[in-house]
Amino acid sequence: MSDLSRFNPRDLFGNWWDQASAVQRGIFRVIVIAVFYALPLLNNPIIDTPETSFQSVLFYPLIMFSLMAVGLNVVVGKSGILDLGYVAFFAIGAYTHAMLGIKTSLNFYEILPIAMGMAMLAGVILGLPALRLRGDYLAIITLGFGEIVRIIAINTEAIGGSAGLTDIPPPPSILGLKFGSGDPRPYYWLTLTLVILVIWGVLRLSHRKPGRAWEAIRQDEDVAEFMGVSTLKYKLWAFIIGGAVGGAAGAVYASQILSIQPEMFNLNLSIMILACVVFGGMGNIWGVILGAVLLGYLPEKLRFLSDYRIVFFGLLMVVMMNLRPNGLLPRKKREIVGEKK
Amino acid sequence: MDFSIIVSDFAALTLDGLVVGAIYALVALGYTLVYGVLRLINFAHSEVFMLGTMSAVAVTSLLGFTGYEDPLPTFRFFAIFLLIAFTASIVSGSVAVLLEIVAYRRLRNRGASRLSSLISAIGASFFLTEVARIATDSKNLDFPRMLDKNSVFQISTAYFTADKLLVLGGAIVIFFALNRMINHTKLGLGIRAVSQDERTAVLMGVNVNQVISYTFLIGGILAGLGSAFYMVFYETTKSNVGFLVGISAFTAAVLGGIGNIKGALLGSFVLGLFQQYTAAVLGYNWRDVVTFVVLVLVLLVKPTGLLGETLQKARV
Secondary structure: OHHHHHOOHHHHHHHHHHHOOHHHHHHHHHHHHHHHHHHHHOOOOOOOOOOOOHHHHHHHHHHHHHHHHHHHHHHHHHOOOOOOOOHHHHHHHHHHHHHHHHHOOOOHHHHHHHHHHHHHHHHHHHHHHHOOOOHHHHHHHHHHHHHHHHHHHHHOHHHOHHHOEOOOOOOOOEOOEOOOOOOOHHHHHHHHHHHHHHHHHHHHHHHOHHHHHHHHHHHOHHHHHHOOOOHHHHHHHHHHHHHHHHHHHHHHHHHHHOOEOHHHOOHHHHHHHHHHHHHHOOOOHHHHHHHHHHHHHHHHHHHHHHHHHHHHHHHHHHHHHHHOOOOOOOOOHHHHOOOOO | OOOHHHHHOHHHHHHHHHHHHHHHHHHHHHHHHHHHHHOOOOOOHHHHHHHHHHHHHHHHHHOOOOOOOOOOOHHHHHHHHHHHHHHHHHHHHHHHHHHHHHHHHHHHHOOOOHHHHHHHHHHHHHHHHHHHHHHHOOOOEEOOOOOOOOEEEEEOOEEEEHHHHHHHHHHHHHHHHHHHHHHHOHHHHHHHHHHHOHHHHHHOOOOHHHHHHHHHHHHHHHHHHHHHHHHHHHOEEOOOHHHHHHHHHHHHHHHHOOOOHHHHHHHHHHHHHHHHHHHHHHOHHHHHHHHHHHHHHHHHHOOOOOOOOOOHHHOO
């Protein structure tokens, strides 16, 4: 049992990766990326999901969860801020795209930066006061923020009230991909591209000053501050970067389902994304993606259990956390040392 | 925006606020006690409450109430209410203890991060909610009206009905009993010791695992009693009731200063009153928005809640 809980696939693969030449690494990267792009073209009965089309499962929840989990990982995994209201950014992105798409002639690619900007702005408005607090106080405030955004959306008739918004325009065609024809594949490819860009950006940041500052803050905020890390500044950056990714995810989501209701953006989604992050392995981007893929995929695969799938799913979360408290693919050992109890 | 309603209905709103606050307090105490000893949010506590309400309904249907009979005579009602409260607290208490063993204990003994425990608790919460949802077929369960809800007496616009008096009176008795238990028994001493410093408590010979189990038991029993009061007052429940009550109760605990028993009481009553007033002025829809805005403002001024953290400080 203890072997199982300590085993980290990263140790096996990490050695190979460290010794690999630049060419080998490059080839490996290309293969992995190609496999992911090719996923919707496969028609494999083993990975296929019963009752729901595998291609739409690939878009939502799989790749959508991955994008949000990678964004939330910057907040929760990298800098240790417990955010229980991540869905708020998702909602803000979705509503920004919906409102601008319906009311103006801007297209998806022009709205996407605006949606991210709106989410970042919300991150600043909430983060500046709230990030001075710590731990569970911050958790309840972020949770409250998620609920506030949803309730405001329900109660404001100007943005559709509880009925939500319909007739949201899909993105215009690009590179021969046609959006909005009910085929989820172009959206999958679009989101996958976003995921790769975000991963690239986050990895860049992790190896540089912000990454080191986040790591210091996560391990011990007081010590970090004594060492001259401007904790509020870096926490705020983590918060708004995470927010921007959530906003982008929301915009893509709105452009795919074409009509949104406030009830889609409930606490359960925040919890689900947080579960992806912790389940996969907080702070480790590959672990987080594995978590998102598994937690998105399993409930669909378990459809044969019909009503009982969430029961089974909840049980699985308890068992898995007990077996591997640091997640499926934890961060490197030296990074775990400082993990506070 | 009609502020005059607060003035004209002040007494009625205040009474309802206190009743709702008393119910929140019973749930909030569970969050606060567990936070005191473990320093973590017991996310599944709301489901402990939910199962309490379900068992209350189960008892009435086992006793053969269908909801259409005449109100019971006072004495018989009390006997039956005590039976309901007793069953609900047994069910909630044992669920809470089981939860600790299944979802927390192993993780705690391995020194896992608090987030791992949180996810484990979330899994347990999903599990319990879904089991209850499937068992009740997503329907509302109604609690028979066994009590004459006509006004007993009246102060200004506030009608003191029997159920409100029962909730307030019962809650006061429970708070005094809890206070006495925490401050004057050996178990209470153990709980305070563990929440102050777990390691030193071990060195002083406190059986920490046992104290933690008892803390969950007490929290569960309080939630069970709260669920019995909730059912008498609201008379209906559903598998998602835990979430709705739990989020308010948890907010109340944070508002007062989580880990602090008196803080949980103060926070619950403040929140209960506040929700009634804002619901009256702005409408029920905006109630939760204002609640959270106030919470943010309070925490900005007093970052550890109204009365500050830790069980220890609340001893007085």
